[in-house]
Amino acid sequence: MVHPTARRVALAALQTWREKKDFADRIISRLLSEPALASADRAFAIELFYGVLRNLTLLDFWIALLRPGQLNLDLRDVLRLGLYQLLVIETAEHAAVYETVELAQKRLRSVVNGTLRNAIRRREELQAALVSQPPEVRFSHPRFLIGRWSEQFGAKPSTALCEWNNRRPIIYARINQLKVDPQTFLARYGEAELLPADSSFVKLSSPQEALDRGDCYVQDPSTAVACRLLKPEPGEKILDACAAPGGKTAYLAELMENNGLVVACDRDVDRLSVLEENLARLDVQIAKIVCHDWTKQNVPDEISSAAPFDRILIDAPCSNTGVMRRRVDVRWRRKPTDFVRMQERQVQIIGAVAPLLKRGGTFVYSTCSIESEENEGVVESVLRESPALRQETKQKCLPFVDQFDGAFAVRLRKTE
Numbered sequence: 001m002v003h004p005t006a007r008r009v010a011l012a013a014l015q016t017w018r019e020k021k022d023f024a025d026r027i028i029s030r031l032l033s034e035p036a037l038a039s040a041d042r043a044f045a046i047e048l049f050y051g052v053l054r055n056l057t058l059l060d061f062w063i064a065l066l067r068p069g070q071l072n073l074d075l076r077d078v079l080r081l082g083l084y085q086l087l088v089i090e091t092a093e094h095a096a097v098y099e100t101v102e103l104a105q106k107r108l109r110s111v112v113n114g115t116l117r118n119a120i121r122r123r124e125e126l127q128a129a130l131v132s133q134p135p136e137v138r139f140s141h142p143r144f145l146i147g148r149w150s151e152q153f154g155a156k157p158s159t160a161l162c163e164w165n166n167r168r169p170i171i172y173a174r175i176n177q178l179k180v181d182p183q184t185f186l187a188r189y190g191e192a193e194l195l196p197a198d199s200s201f202v203k204l205s206s207p208q209e210a211l212d213r214g215d216c217y218v219q220d221p222s223t224a225v226a227c228r229l230l231k232p233e234p235g236e237k238i239l240d241a242c243a244a245p246g247g248k249t250a251y252l253a254e255l256m257e258n259n260g261l262v263v264a265c266d267r268d269v270d271r272l273s274v275l276e277e278n279l280a281r282l283d284v285q286i287a288k289i290v291c292h293d294w295t296k297q298n299v300p301d302e303i304s305s306a307a308p309f310d311r312i313l314i315d316a317p318c319s320n321t322g323v324m325r326r327r328v329d330v331r332w333r334r335k336p337t338d339f340v341r342m343q344e345r346q347v348q349i350i351g352a353v354a355p356l357l358k359r360g361g362t363f364v365y366s367t368c369s370i371e372s373e374e375n376e377g378v379v380e381s382v383l384r385e386s387p388a389l390r391q392e393t394k395q396k397c398l399p400f401v402d403q404f405d406g407a408f409a410v411r412l413r414k415t416e
């Protein structure tokens, strides 16, 4: 059996990603689920896999300069890994070349060795060649995304967004005040740093122990916006319509002091079981978990019997363009037609959920997309179709402005 190493795991992940078209985080968690690697090696495997995905076009540009013409796909993956180490994160040359050559099939090893050594010799020329390349190569993003961001936000913000997406994300966690107050949390986890702008959140590079104890939940501070706009009160009845894996459900329960009812609904059974585990660990006691797809008829009794709700959160499925720093392969999945397609689904979900709101009640629609079709566009469409709804307030978080993940949330009130 071949001994697993960080580079071997990263290569296997790249090959699976290319062949199976599965989600990158799922692929790497599956490969790392066998605890055969030391924790530093696990971290390096993730760094290599995500790093190559973030820099695909750039690495292929260099490969084309070093080895013009058609390439065997397995060879390309090995070269991508090697060049990422040598030219992007600047791993020690000897280790990067030797260990990467070892990854290749025997008959390809001399090609890998020659190409990587050539890259070391031509390092400055390869870096200089980038200057004249368009942003889609320099920042490894699909051209259509850069085009639409330049149109929506301007050329400089679009570049800043690409740079943001290529940076390693910071781990933020929300202190779970159902279990622990911020002072105790900070005393218990010495490395945690409270965010000056939001004292419910900390920066935490090794959150595992705090997570296992239910003392925190890993989420970006921008995810709190939707819950705060909803302003749930203790004792109320809330519907969290797209709830899994439960980050916002848990925060709603905290804002309600574990008093009242939160119906946590989602269509995905697997994600609901993760939600169930999360809520148990976080000591959420007021959630009722229901599986339902809002694009299907017949709202289940468990939901309709609790209606009308005081407040509803619709944290809709979306294109995820605000969280590309964390979801590194999202950029390669998006198509130009996605945004209008998502808008149709989002409007459909709101149409199915809004009748469950009481008269005078409020609902918050939120996404982690920064695209106007999925945000303002959805709101315009819903307001046009439903004269009984009135927009109260909205908030948008843009990574290149706010330095957090992208998010959008709007609060609407049902007047009749």
Ligand SMILES: C[S@@+](CC[C@H](N)C(=O)[O-])C[C@H]1O[C@@H](n2cnc3c(N)ncnc32)[C@H](O)[C@@H]1O
Residues within 6 Å of the ligand: 241, 242, 243, 244, 245, 246, 247, 248, 249, 265, 266, 267, 268, 271, 292, 293, 294, 295, 315, 316, 317, 318, 349
């Ligand atoms: C953005 S995620 C929700 C994240 C969650 N609110 C949290 O904070 O952890 C969107 C969720 O909507 C669910 N979803 C997508 N389409 C749905 C539908 N038609 N009906 C119900 N849930 C749906 C997905 O399974 C996914 O879990």
